[in-house]
Amino acid sequence: MPKQSFREWLETRLGWGQIVNFLQKKEVPRHKHTLWYYTGSAILIFLVIQIITGFMLLLYYKPTLEKAYQSVTQIMTEVSYGWVIRSLHHWSATLMIAFVFIHLLSLWILKAYRPPRELTWMSGVILLFLTLAFGFTGYLLPWDELSLAATKVGTEIPSTIPLIGRWVTQLLRGGADVTGDTLTRFFGLHVSILPLSLILVLGFHLYLIQKHGMSVPLREEKQNRPLPSYPFWPNFLLRESVFWLILLGSLITLSLFLPRGLGQPADLMAPAPVGVRPEWYFLFLFQTLKLFPATILGIPGDTIAILLVMVAVGLFFFLPLLDTDPAGRKGKVITWAAVAFIVYAVVMSLWSVL
Amino acid sequence: MKSIFLYLKLILSIGLIFFFFGQNFLPGQPVAQLGQHQLVKEKSSNESVKPGPVNLKEKTAILVFLGWMWLVIAILIYLLIQKIREVDRLYEIKYYDVSSHGQEK
Amino acid sequence: MKLKDSLFTRRKFLNTLIGGWLTALGATIIQPVIKFIFPPYREPEEVILPAADYELPGPNSFKTFPWGSKPGILKRNDDGSLTAFVAVCTHLDCNVTYLPEQRKFYCACHDGWYDENGINIAGPPPRPLRRLDVIVEGEKIIIRRKGESA
Ligand code: FES
Numbered sequence: 287m288p289k290q291s292f293r294e295w296l297e298t299r300l301g302w303g304q305i306v307n308f309l310q311k312k313e314v315p316r317h318k319h320t321l322w323y324y325t326g327s328a329i330l331i332f333l334v335i336q337i338i339t340g341f342m343l344l345l346y347y348k349p350t351l352e353k354a355y356q357s358v359t360q361i362m363t364e365v366s367y368g369w370v371i372r373s374l375h376h377w378s379a380t381l382m383i384a385f386v387f388i389h390l391l392s393l394w395i396l397k398a399y400r401p402p403r404e405l406t407w408m409s410g411v412i413l414l415f416l417t418l419a420f421g422f423t424g425y426l427l428p429w430d431e432l433s434l435a436a437t438k439v440g441t442e443i444p445s446t447i448p449l450i451g452r453w454v455t456q457l458l459r460g461g462a463d464v465t466g467d468t469l470t471r472f473f474g475l476h477v478s479i480l481p482l483s484l485i486l487v488l489g490f491h492l493y494l495i496q497k498h499g500m501s502v503p504l505r506e507e508k509q510n511r512p513l514p515s516y517p518f519w520p521n522f523l524l525r526e527s528v529f530w531l532i533l534l535g536s537l538i539t540l541s542l543f544l545p546r547g548l549g550q551p552a553d554l555m556a557p558a559p560v561g562v563r564p565e566w567y568f569l570f571l572f573q574t575l576k577l578f579p580a581t582i583l584g585i586p587g588d589t590i591a592i593l594l595v596m597v598a599v600g601l602f603f604f605l606p607l608l609d610t611d612p613a614g615r616k617g618k619v620i621t622w623a624a625v626a627f628i629v630y631a632v633v634m635s636l637w638s639v640l
Numbered sequence: 641m642k643s644i645f646l647y648l649k650l651i652l653s654i655g656l657i658f659f660f661f662g663q664n665f666l667p668g669q670p671v672a673q674l675g676q677h678q679l680v681k682e683k684s685s686n687e688s689v690k691p692g693p694v695n696l697k698e699k700t701a702i703l704v705f706l707g708w709m710w711l712v713i714a715i716l717i718y719l720l721i722q723k724i725r726e727v728d729r730l731y732e733i734k735y736y737d738v739s740s741h742g743q744e745k
Numbered sequence: 746m747k748l749k750d751s752l753f754t755r756r757k758f759l760n761t762l763i764g765g766w767l768t769a770l771g772a773t774i775i776q777p778v779i780k781f782i783f784p785p786y787r788e789p790e791e792v793i794l795p796a797a798d799y800e801l802p803g804p805n806s807f808k809t810f811p812w813g814s815k816p817g818i819l820k821r822n823d824d825g826s827l828t829a830f831v832a833v834c835t836h837l838d839c840n841v842t843y844l845p846e847q848r849k850f851y852c853a854c855h856d857g858w859y860d861e862n863g864i865n866i867a868g869p870p871p872r873p874l875r876r877l878d879v880i881v882e883g884e885k886i887i888i889r890r891k892g893e894s895a
Contacts, residue, residue: 367781719763
């Protein structure tokens, strides 16, 4: 007993050696697309930063109609490093969403959702929508002119869905209009309901990844030779940590050089400010909606647009079930659909900015 | 052997000195004071709040901070690359297969 | 396969270096975080009271006023001058009250007593009550932090 080191003492109680053993046995295949494996953990890094900076902002933020704007002003002007922390929260959100897109699109093109990984993909799509919901609810919280206008538009869009639309809008707003009640509701979503849901779905997603291991691209799989690989721990994780350090440094640099500002306080009675625009990740949808004519064959254009978007989301979610023949013609079409989507989103976003 | 640890201590202490030294350059209280001033301005003209450094002192503080941070990151990346080389070599000679867990940290 | 000793040394050396520089990076980043979570300290520089509301006709009369988020007590002395105190006990932060009949400040929390000049005389309070400067300027009574009146 006296000879036992502290490390051994802990080991008998925690059994961490098993985990290390497991991670050492877990092989990460090496090929020319290995780089895309890094995007997943980049999202996780930003998620952790979001949680930490979010906790910090919660110490000062007050989610009410009267106090919201004032408390954000206080964070930015009175609290030590307040503007830095808020800026970090903003930029980390931006980069996290960017990496979610990169992650999903790269997996789409590499067809990583092939059996048995269909559920991994579907949980990933749910995580995408949870992330976007975080962005949408968080955007309102500073309660400045732009966030109010964006939320009015964003919560009005579902009202064009036939039958249930009005009901959805009221549910989102906590009333017929965007008011202080909406702010309270969005705050609850942003800091409690969404985080808990995200952690649950993320746990499921990560479990599936551990269970099935890393997906290997079709082309490499077809060559029928054993791929070179290295263990997850420590070889792969050390490589990833190099990437994390670069991301962390870039995030801090961005936040310091391009700090997030705060507009004029929201006024429920004021006309919408000029140049109102959603965050960049909603721009392509925003522009699509703008392009639809007021009516098509007697049906409101918005209704058609929103139904089309819903169909697209459904197709995206069920992609693994649709792509039954990944190596064949159909598979190729689906890969090109991803490229077409990227081009479409980029063009639409640029169009709405310029 | 001894000389290696001597170098190690030297490098670490230089790092720590830089760290504490660097702290004095960080924008701490000035930001808060600047805030008061901004708040007054905000009330009078109802401008939107502009974040970020305002005077030269804060701007240099930020640059010094960033310089120091990237230096640390660069050194860490260099060390990590050395470590990666080492673990790759260990993997190639199948070192992990014979050693039990806990040997490798 | 048995490895040469030199490799183990090199590994330990590298691990220590990485650990050390990671600590340096962590410390660099944690410092703003710690500063952020401590709220900015905001005591008012001065408080301006309308003289009409604080006439305090007789000697030994008093009235409370807000000193930031703490209560203050403004008291007329026997010679007609005014004295202001931060009406917070120096023991454990309870609010105190003035008892004009006894010419004493009283803290109910642990039975603490101060005399009419705010000097602690009985019970646990370790220090006298904090005094503030009072300046009467026509219609205004200006109350400032001690020693900061120009
Ligand atoms: S707090 Fe006043 S006597 Fe203890």
